[in-house]
Amino acid sequence: METREIKGVKTVFVPAKVKDIDLAVLSKLKIKEKKLGLISAVQYIDYLEEAKEYLEGKGHKVSIAGQMVGCNASNALKLKVDAFVFIGSGEFHLLELAKVTKDIYFVNPVSGKVSKFSKEEFKKLENKQKGKIKKYLMADKIGILVSTKPGQEHLKNALYFAENCGKESYIFLADEIDVNKLEDFNDIKMWVNSSCPRLEGTHIVSMRDVLNI
Numbered sequence: 001m002e003t004r005e006i007k008g009v010k011t012v013f014v015p016a017k018v019k020d021i022d023l024a025v026l027s028k029l030k031i032k033e034k035k036l037g038l039i040s041a042v043q044y045i046d047y048l049e050e051a052k053e054y055l056e057g058k059g060h061k062v063s064i065a066g067q068m069v070g071c072n073a074s075n076a077l078k079l080k081v082d083a084f085v086f087i088g089s090g091e092f093h094l095l096e097l098a099k100v101t102k103d104i105y106f107v108n109p110v111s112g113k114v115s116k117f118s119k120e121e122f123k124k125l126e127n128k129q130k131g132k133i134k135k136y137l138m139a140d141k142i143g144i145l146v147s148t149k150p151g152q153e154h155l156k157n158a159l160y161f162a163e164n165c166g167k168e169s170y171i172f173l174a175d176e177i178d179v180n181k182l183e184d185f186n187d188i189k190m191w192v193n194s195s196c197p198r199l200e201g202t203h204i205v206s207m208r209d210v211l212n213i
Contacts, residue, residue: 011150023047025107026054028114033082033103035061039068039075041088044109051087073097086117098122132190132205139189141168143182144207147195148175154194154207161192161207179204 003012036055038048045067052062065076068086073096076084084104086094094104094117104117136142142165144158155173162169170188179201182191191204199206 009150022109022112023050023054025109025112025114026051028112029085029105029107031055031058031060031083031085031105034059035063035081035083037063037065037076037079037081037084039065039084039086039097041090042067044087047087047109051085055085068094068097073100077101095122095125098125129205129209132202133209135203136190136192136205136210139167141170141187141189143170143172143185143188143191145177145191145193145195145199145204146171146173147177148173149195152195157207158194161194161211165192165210 003010005011038052038055040048048064048066052064055062063079063081065079065084068076068088076097077100084097084101085107086104087107087109089108089110094106098104098117098119099122103119106115106117108114144162146155146158147153155171158171162171177195177199179199182188182201182203189203191201192207192210193199193204194207
């Protein structure tokens with residue numbers, strides 16, 4: 001447990017790690033690549049060494065990159081490997097990495113499923129994202145979502161964006177952002193998310209994606 005002060009507020013960080021998962025799910029992997037990078041969501045960090053030992057026992061050369069989050073793939077991209085193996089339960093974490101690297105093998109120890117997150121899969125998600133950006137460009141009235149959670153709060157950026165995007169804009173500030181509640185504001189044509197990019201929806205686009213158009 002770690003205690004830090006963030007913007008004048010004492011904040012306690014409590015580790016939330018998964019216990020007693022069964023890495024036998026790795027036996028379902030069919031990987032032809034030899035040099036592998038091993039990554040995971042934060043909950044599974046403690047299992048990476050065990051996973052490395054298993055994969056090396058199958059003849060692979062394995063390097064551990066550690067934790068992966070959807071908005072930052074820097075640790076993984078430092079590795080010179082043929083493919084990545086990700087241990088976690090959310091494909092969101094792979095999106096940033098999939099933009100610039102080769103095939104990724106997805107291992108979900110919760111459901112016991114394995115799959116290959118290929119360039120083709122990423123292309124589908126990319127096309128979906130482009131469709132949402134087009135909707136944003138056509139929208140005359142937008143809502144900008146801002147989280148108050150430490151590490152996700154970007155109110156200053158949201159206010160600047162609202163003033164300079166050329167659209168009728170409204171800031172929606174909340175600790176917990178419930179996508180279903182957004183339907184109550186049916187005059188908002190598109191939502192721009194300034195917090196965690198994991199927030200998904202047909203009419204939600206991330207501010208980062210919009211700024212890159």
